[in-house]
Amino acid sequence: MTPEFVxxxxxxxxxxxxxxxxxxLLFGMVMGIFVSLLQTVTQMQEQTLTFVPKLASAAIxxxxxxxxxxxxxxxxxxxxxxxxxxxxxx
Numbered sequence: 001m002t003p004e005f006v007x008x009x010x011x012x013x014x015x016x017x018x019x020x021x022x023x024x025l026l027f028g029m030v031m032g033i034f035v036s037l038l039q040t041v042t043q044m045q046e047q048t049l050t051f052v053p054k055l056a057s058a059a060i061x062x063x064x065x066x067x068x069x070x071x072x073x074x075x076x077x078x079x080x081x082x083x084x085x086x087x088x089x090x
Contacts, residue, residue, distance in 0.1 A: 001087055005083070005086065005087075009080075009083070012076065012079060013076075016072060016073070016075075016076040019072050020069045020072055020073060023061060023065040023068070023069070024058055024061045024062065024065065026061075027057045027058060027060065027061035028054050028057060028058055028061075030057070031053050031054050031056075031057035032050065032054060034053075035049065035050045035053050035054070036050075
């Protein structure tokens with residue numbers, strides 16, 4: 001196992017995690033900003049009010065982005081499995 005392989009593995013792992021989790025985090029952030037603006041305008045500062053819209057936006061995000069996330073995950077796992085062949089002693 002070479003240092004280059006380990007660095008490449010770490011880089012690909014971080015990129016895969018970011019590309020899989022990023023869209024869901026973006027959905028949650030947009031909904032959080034929207035709910036915060038709504039609370040500011042209506043002056044209703046209920047802390048539990050933000051939970052249901054964020055949960056709903058996460059569910060919608062999962063439904064919308066599932067094909068993309070699965071494609072990225074399959075690509076990463078394929079890269080990992082093909083990379084295992086390089087680790088075998090010759």
